[in-house]
Amino acid sequence: MIFDLIKKRRSVFPAQYNDKPIAKTDIEKILQAANWAPNHKKTEPWRFKVILGEKKAELGEFLSNTYIDITPKPKQMKAKKLIENPKKAGAVIAICMQRDPKESIPEWEEVAATAMAVQNMWLCCTEMGIGCYWSSPGLIMYMQEFLEMNEGEKCLGFLYMGYFDGELPEQTRSSITDKVQWMD
Known part of the structure; x- marks a missing residue:
């Protein structure tokens, strides 16, 4: 049931990933799911750049070096984490958005x-x-230096993906009644 799946969704971080590779066919299936998202005026603005293999290590080096270059007092732990996280992932997908050239919607x-x-x-x-x-x-904001992007395309982040061992903790949410106003 979709409601159970929604409640089961969690953030699983690169430190939790194991070494099991993700099959390209599985990544393609996941990308197909993305392609069915709702969008206004059929602009389909999502763009994805799948980063695998050695390119993950290059991404980590780029992120770490950029962080060190732009940060007045860079933290070594953060620089190291930026290098390591892409390598720990089975895949990293750069999440990009292509702006409608006509700007027909906000x-x-x-x-x-x-x-x-x-x-x-x-x-x-x-x-x-x-x-x-x-x-x-x-x-x-610096990803155009690493990724090939079209005019009007911007990177919104990275989806780190990987298999993991063990169970994920249960989550709770505050009551929806605190977030809804009924107006009859």
Whole structure:
């Protein structure tokens, strides 16, 4: 049931991933789920760049070096984490959004559609037993130096993906009644 799947979805971080590779066919299935996200005026603004193999290590080096270059007092632990996280992942997907050149809808609607595409991916990963985590560090503003991007395309973050061992903890939410106002 979809409601149970939604409640089961969690952030699973790179430190939790094991070494089991993710099959390309599984990544393609996850990307197909993204492609069915709702979007206004059929702009389909989501764009994804799948980073595998040695390119993951290059991404980590780029993120770490950029962090060190732009940060007045960089922290060694953070620089190390930026290098290591992509290597720990089975795949890293750069989440990008292509702005409609006609600007026929507000940009926030295209960002929202891209986020819905990521939610579809996340739910698909949950169903397949693949952990994932959407990271959106400030460094994404420099990604055009690492990724080939079209005019009007911007990086919104990274979906780190990997298999993991063990069970994930149960989560709770405060009551929806505190967040809803009924108006009859």
